Amino acid sequence: MKTKTNCLLIAFAVLLVSCGEKSTQSTAEVSVSEASPALSAVLAASPAGEAAAIAVIRSTAKPGDEITISGQIMGNAKPFVDGRAAFILGDPEVLTPCNENPGDDCETPWDVCCDSPEDKKRGTATIQIVDADGRVLKESVESVGGLEKLAKVTVSGKVAEGSSADLLIVNATAIRTAGQ
Numbered sequence: 720m721k722t723k724t725n726c727l728l729i730a731f732a733v734l735l736v737s738c739g740e741k742s743t744q745s746t747a748e749v750s751v752s753e754a755s756p757a758l759s760a761v762l763a764a765s766p767a768g769e770a771a772a773i774a775v776i777r778s779t780a781k782p783g784d785e786i787t788i789s790g791q792i793m794g795n796a797k798p799f800v801d802g803r804a805a806f807i808l809g810d811p812e813v814l815t816p817c818n819e820n821p822g823d824d825c826e827t828p829w830d831v832c833c834d835s836p837e838d839k840k841r842g843t844a845t846i847q848i849v850d851a852d853g854r855v856l857k858e859s860v861e862s863v864g865g866l867e868k869l870a871k872v873t874v875s876g877k878v879a880e881g882s883s884a885d886l887l888i889v890n891a892t893a894i895r896t897a898g899q
Contacts, residue, residue, distance in 0.1 A: 737850040743832035758804055760849055761848050762864040764893035766875040773810035773844045777887040780815030780878045786889065789873040791816070794828040794843040798868060804848035804856035808872060816869055829868040844887040846874050846894070853890070872896050 740876040750883045751762045751771065770787055770789035792798050793809035793816055814834050817825035825832065831839060860866050872894045 722848075725796045737756075751892050755856060755858055757850055758848055758858060758860065758863065759870070760841075761891050762894055766873045766893045766895050769874070770814050770873050771888065773808065774841050774870055777844065778884050780879045780882065780887060782878050782882050784878045786853070786878060787873065787875040788843070788844060788889070789871070791829075791869055792870050792872060793831055794839055795832040796827050796832075797859040798829055798887045799859060799866075800855075802857060804858055805841075806860060806866065807847055807848050808844045808874060809839075810842035810844075813838050818869075835876065840885065845890055846872075846876070846889050846891050847879070849890050864894075865898050866894070870896050 728795045751759050754762065766787050767785075768787045770794045773788050773790050776786055776788055789810065790810050791814075792806055793814060794807040798807040798809075804832040805873075809831060815829040816831060817833055818828035818839045820833055823833070848860065849855055861868075866872070875892050875893040876888060876889040876891040879890045882888045
């Protein structure tokens with residue numbers, strides 16, 4: 720029950736951040752070797768199988784299912800959870816970063832503020848890295864191993880307790896950025 724509550728709280732906190740808020744977090748690249756052993760293991764592992772689109776998988780995935788999805792880190796002004804190993808992965812088949820809209824000079828294109836709330840809900844998943852007890856790691860993943868806003872990412876993992884067709888939460892076992 721505690722894991723379910725933690726997952727829902729993290730996902731809710733990430734989704735509450737308003738459109739247009741500027742990130743104050745440092746964007747200096749952090750090497751995987753500087754991360755905790757648990758985070759390093761997930762970033763070093765290779766995703767398994769063919770990646771599916773988030774919008775497709777979220778309607779059928781159930782807690783405990785092993786899945787592989789791909790997308791871009793986007794869907795909110797702050798797609799990374801401060802101080803936690805969690806972020807929002809957006810489905811580029813549903814969501815469009817503002818910088819891909821002609822004439823859009825948005826300073827936070829990863830917030831996909833031009834997309835509807837319904838599309839944001841349908842096209843996002845919360846990705847988290849948990850410890851052996853199922854608790855989200857207490858370290859930021861922004862700028863670690865190429866995890867940056869708008870980075871293309873493939874994730875394998877288990878659908879977390881508390882996930883539903885309305886809120887897809889994945890406990891990652893492997894994360895790979897397009898540049899790796």
